[in-house]
Amino acid sequence: MKLNDRQLDSFLKSPDPAIKAVLLFGPDTGKVKDFAERLGRTVLPDLSDPFRLADLTGAQLRDDGALLSDEAAALSMTGGRRLIRVRDAGDGNTEAFSGLLTDSKGDSLVVAEAGNLPAGSKLRKLFEAAKNAAIVACYADDERDLKNFIRQTFQQANIRCAEEALNFLAEHLGADRMLTRMELEKLVLYAGPVGALGLEDVRAAIGDSAALRLDDIVFAMAEGDPEGLDGALARARAEGMNFQPLLRAAQQHLRVLQVAAELVATGQSLDAAFKAAGFRGLLWKVSERLSRQLRNWPAKRLAEAMDRLMDAEMLCKTSGMPADVIAGQAIMGLAISARARTRQSPSVYG
CATH class of the missing domain: 1.10.8.60 (Helicase, Ruva Protein; domain 3)
Incomplete structure (x- = not known):
């Protein structure tokens, strides 16, 4: 059973007792975890209670096909309803959940957490069709x-x-x-x-949270804004940021640009391309900025830039030089190159 937006809030506060299992999935992993904890507390206020909580993973269910049904049917030694959490669930667990929903014993609530399952996912289809199950898609807030x-x-x-x-x-x-x-x-x-x-x-x-500082640096690099980048790097140094994760974040952002550019070239819209490429931010906030970034980064330059960032990351691990110096030089060099390539003519990405 799919839950729509109107049903969701009341369900999270007081789930239907007829629902045996809930599947939470989607690209917003924070929302998946948040909803899982809210549902869990309707059964078990103390989510660390070892007698009424079974904390499982999708890998464990694949190794032991009977584990999920056994845990769901078990009684608590101290009394009260049990909570079964399954993290990293996926299509490989479909058979285990099918067995649970077909022959459900006990009154435990099962909450499964998954990533961004495709529309054809076997696990999604199982939860959508089952009358004693609920499924909630967790996408970034508009x-x-x-x-x-x-x-x-x-x-x-x-x-x-x-x-x-x-x-x-x-x-x-x-x-x-x-x-x-x-x-x-x-x-x-x-x-x-x-x-x-x-x-x-x-x-x-x-205003100065680590996530915002990281975005400021990566976007200034991709947009060819050396002045903005210089200020963002200075703030990061002053606040003791670890610069190796910054290099990985910059590489990931360029990979997203690379995939999105290929998809736009096949006719997809900008927003659809970035969603499919795995962009995790809020597109409605930054779509114009991402469009400008695509203009700055032809495919060949993206590949060269990612190689340069990987080389910088290796230097951080092996050279003994300060990571902020290596990372700062590499990222600033890419920002300067991007500025030099800024195009004045209209683009297919606009």
Whole structure:
């Protein structure tokens, strides 16, 4: 059974007792985890309780076909309903879940967490068709949903949030629901009971988060913005950022550009191409910037840039030189090259 947006909120607060298992899947892994924990707490307030929790993986279910049904049928030694969590579920677990849903014993709730399963996934089809199962797709929030989530979080804490502060949060959060919730919880503590938040409050609290600094650096590199990159790198150094993960993030971003460019060339829209390429941010915020980046990076230059970043990462591990110096030089060099290639003529990516 598929759950739509109208059904989801009430279901997360109080799941239908007839539902034996829930499958959460999608590219927003933070939202998958967030929903799994919310569902779990409806059965088990203490998610670390060893007597009422079975924490399994998809790999374990593949190795032992009877494990899932056995755990779901087991009784708690201390009484109360049990929670069965299955992480990293996939199509290889379809048979185990089919057995559970066909011959379900006990009153345990099974919550399965999966990645971005395709439409033809056997596991998806099983949960969609079963009357005693539910399936929830977890995609990145769009602008409306993100603002609603922020408003609801503050309203529940009796905190007033100025409109300009809300707009700032919507611009800087949202790619991962779990990270968004964590940042909002920090703001709730910052504001205090029946508090209020203005623009300067939220800017001070989340404006310099590590994820935002990383995005600033990678986007400045890809857009050919040496001046912006220089400032972002200086802030990262001052705050003690680890520069090896930065090199990997830059490589991943260029891989996404490479795949997206190939898909756009086959006729796909820009948004569809970046979704298929695995871009994990919020496209509605950065689609124009990504379009400019595609203009700056022909296929040959993308391949050369990724090789250069891999070489820099190896140097960080073997040369003994400071990682921030190696990474900074490599990324700045790519930004300068991208600026030199900036095209003035209209592009198919616009």
